[in-house]
Amino acid sequence: MTDSTEQDESNGTSPEDAFALLGDETRIAIIRALxxxxxxxxxxxxxxxxxxxxxxxxxxxxxxxxxxxxVRRTExxxxxxxxxxxxxxxxxxxxxxxxxxxxxxxxxxxTCPICGASLVAQYEQERVTITCPTCDDQISTFGxxxxxxxxxxxxxxxxxxxxxxxxxxxxxxxxxxxxxxxxMHGSMTxxxxxxxxxxxxxxxxxxxxxxxxxISSIGVYxxxxxxxxxxxxxxxxxxxxxxxxxxPWLREENATVLSSDxxxxxxxxxxxxxxxxxxxxxxxxxxxx
Numbered sequence: 001m002t003d004s005t006e007q008d009e010s011n012g013t014s015p016e017d018a019f020a021l022l023g024d025e026t027r028i029a030i031i032r033a034l035x036x037x038x039x040x041x042x043x044x045x046x047x048x049x050x051x052x053x054x055x056x057x058x059x060x061x062x063x064x065x066x067x068x069x070x071v072r073r074t075e076x077x078x079x080x081x082x083x084x085x086x087x088x089x090x091x092x093x094x095x096x097x098x099x100x101x102x103x104x105x106x107x108x109x110x111t112c113p114i115c116g117a118s119l120v121a122q123y124e125q126e127r128v129t130i131t132c133p134t135c136d137d138q139i140s141t142f143g144x145x146x147x148x149x150x151x152x153x154x155x156x157x158x159x160x161x162x163x164x165x166x167x168x169x170x171x172x173x174x175x176x177x178x179x180x181x182x183x184m185h186g187s188m189t190x191x192x193x194x195x196x197x198x199x200x201x202x203x204x205x206x207x208x209x210x211x212x213x214x215i216s217s218i219g220v221y222x223x224x225x226x227x228x229x230x231x232x233x234x235x236x237x238x239x240x241x242x243x244x245x246x247x248p249w250l251r252e253e254n255a256t257v258l259s260s261d262x263x264x265x266x267x268x269x270x271x272x273x274x275x276x277x278x279x280x281x282x283x284x285x286x287x288x289x
Contacts, residue, residue: 013069021069022088026053026062031070034081035089041078095147101126108158112137113248121161128161130245139245140220142168162243172205172214173224182209186284188263189215201257201265203284218255218267218280220244227276227288228269235271 022028033050034042042050044063053059067073070085081089091097103124110119117134129141142165152160168178175184184205189195192215195202204215222228223239232239237247244250249269258264262282266289269276280286 018069018084021065024062026051026059027066028092029053030063030066031081031085031088032092034071034079034085035092038081038086038089041074041076041080043078047079093147094145095150096145099146101144101146101149106154106157108243108245110243110246119245121158130161140165158243162245165244168214169216169220170224172216173221175205177207177210177212179212180207180210182207182212184208184212184214188265188280188282188284190257190260199253199255201255201263217250217253218265219247219250219253219269221284222267222278222280222286225278225286227278231269231271231274231276235274237271 022031029051030047033047036050044060047063048056048059051059053062063071063079066085067079070082070088071079072082074080095101101123103122105120105122107118108121108130111117112119112132112135114137115132115134117132119139120131120133122129122131123144126143126146127141128144130139131137132139144161144164148160148164149157171178172184172186175186177184184207186203186205188201189204190201192202192204195215199217202215202217203221204213206213223244229239232242249271254268256266256268258266258279264279264281266277266279267286277289278286279289
């Protein structure tokens with residue numbers, strides 16, 4: 001008996017064949033045309049008209065190559081994108097494979113709790129890095145797709161950065177890899193090269209399939225903890241609306257390692273003179289003490 005959770009490779013298409021199918025402008029035009037009407041199928045004639053292909057035979061040939069992988073026929077004798085086809089549309093718009101972001105830098109509406117200087121967001125090589133230029137202190141760095149800059153003003157970008165990293169962290173906390181949809185394993189570490197200079201310990205997640213890795217501070221990892229949310233709410237701070245780099249206590253995170261075998265770390269945070277302490281265990285569960 002075989003494990004039903006294991007995909008039979010004979011039922012799929014090799015990566016080489018799948019990507020080769022996309023190496024034609026007519027096929028990309030077909031996918032784009034269907035992506036423009038994601039909630040309705042298109043007939044052969046309507047799809048051909050939208051792709052502006054004069055030769056019916058040539059159009060039929062390229063459409064046939066896509067059917068079964070990125071395109072499916074509907075019961076109404078029309079055509080629509082498969083799940084894979086929709087992901088191709090997403091990849092096109094995100095610019096992940098086709099664009100290289102223009103390096104840029106701008107001030108954020110947040111100040112460094114140490115020196116009071118304005119924090120700066122720098123975008124280079126498809127990564128956002130938030131720093132304090134005066135303290136020469138790096139707060140966070142994360143990948144950001146070039147397509148996300150489109151249709152957003154400069155004033156809207158900080159919220160987009162925060163939303164993107166929170167989406168990533170939400171998936172990571174559930175041990176879900178956004179890169180390959182594989183399962184991630186989380187653990188505390190004091191040895192990762194990705195720890196910031198002032199971090200003594202962090203939480204690292206690594207995908208069991210593609211080895212995609214992510215590391216966060218103890219405080220950032222616990223931002224979604226109910227008691228942390230309630231503590232901020234009691235002080236008039238809505239964590240859903242406040243970018244994490246605007247939280248002073250995160251810059252001066254007080255994480256104390258109580259034990260490393262097994263791991264047990266205490267986190268203390270203060271707001272307006274009030275103090276909240278949590279302990280996080282080896283299995284990454286946390287509770288107020």
